Amino acid sequence: MKLFSCNQCRNLLYFENTRCTACAAVLGFLPDQLDLVALRQSSDKRTWYPIGGQSAYRMCVNYAQHQVCNWMVEDSSDQEYCLACRLNQTIPDLSVSGNLLLWQRLETEKRRLVYSLLQLGLPVEPKNSSGQGLAFDFLADTAPSFSELNKVRTGHSDGLITLNIAEADDAERERMREQMAEPYRTILGHFRHESGHYYWDRLIRDSQHLRAFRGLFGDERLDYQQALQNHYRQGPPEDWQQRHVSAYASSHAWEDWAETWAHYLHMVDTLETAQQFGMRIDPQQGRSPPARDMQNFNAYGQGPFEPLIEHWLPLTYALNSLNRSMGHAHAYPFYLSGGAMQKLGFVHQLVHGP
Ligand SMILES: [Zn+2]
Ligand SMILES: [Zn+2]
Ligand SMILES: [Zn+2]
Incomplete structure (x- = not known):
């Protein structure tokens, strides 16, 4: 991951930050530039500009409404969601208490995946806009959750990556890690692994690399x-x-x-x-x-x-x-x-x- 610093006060920033801890500037990640920048709001409060920059952006709806994203959308775009959020097909049921926090954790790690894919120049396109695109389902086990039949299985099928939102619950994930005797189990690890299945289909299945x-x-x-x-x-x-x-x-x-x-x-x-x-x-x-x-x-x-x-x-x-x-x-x-x-x-x- 790149190292980001505030373009207003030079303070170091983390990829997930929404505010600069030193100068309190609102931050946003610009996917077109792969950069996290401090922003100033336009006087009509509709758009945001990188401090010292001229290009207008809007906050991704998941940033403005739910604070589960910190990415921006170019104002010239007709999209409401950022590239990472447009990959979502199903998000957790937000009427269930605790799900907003789990979703936030999932989105944070998903954006790290998307960052890497963009850095590598790999195709990242939502499945609903391209037949061979990528999509995510964040699903919860249905009651009674002790039944194997009601368990959501993390996996990939034809561009759709399914993740059980329980993976964002630290205690639950650690329990699974112990049970499966795995040395390493993280949300980001899941995303990276499942994206591998997707890119196998895209880069190898029908290619001369098979x-x-x-x-x-x-x-x-x-x-x-x-x-x-x-x-x-x-x-x-x-x-x-x-x-x-x-x-x-x-x-x-x-x-x-x-x-x-x-x-x-x-x-x-x-x-x-x-x-x-x-x-x-x-x-x-x-x-x-x-x-x-x-x-x-x-x-x-x-x-x-x-x-x-x-x-x-x-x-x-x-x-x-x-x-x-x-x-x-x-x-x-x-x-x-x-x-x-x-x-x-x-x-x-x-x-x-x-
Ligand atoms: Zn700052
Ligand atoms: Zn977003
Ligand atoms: Zn697998």
């Missing part, structure tokens, strides 16, 4: 339901770490792809954040300086894949050590084998390829 995909990830035509059943019954093969980024990735070629895709997004976004903070990681205590300086490094940019890995591995050691120093679990509970890195390299080639 052969190379099968060579690396395996044959996706194998019975998917059966493969998942086997995975949950028998667990992953003992040597899964040699080929996959996660145990779940070993269940089926599609899941391997989605897990690898999510992992690639974790990598490039975290690397961009580190680069923006001017971080320089030297885990050898001065004995061997990093092969490349991170100063002019663009994690989202084109170029060879190897520098990403060269920066990523020491960064993850530092990240985990910092987290442990604070008494938290590892931020990055993964090990990347050569096999897994090769798959990540494939994702990199694909998103930046011709």
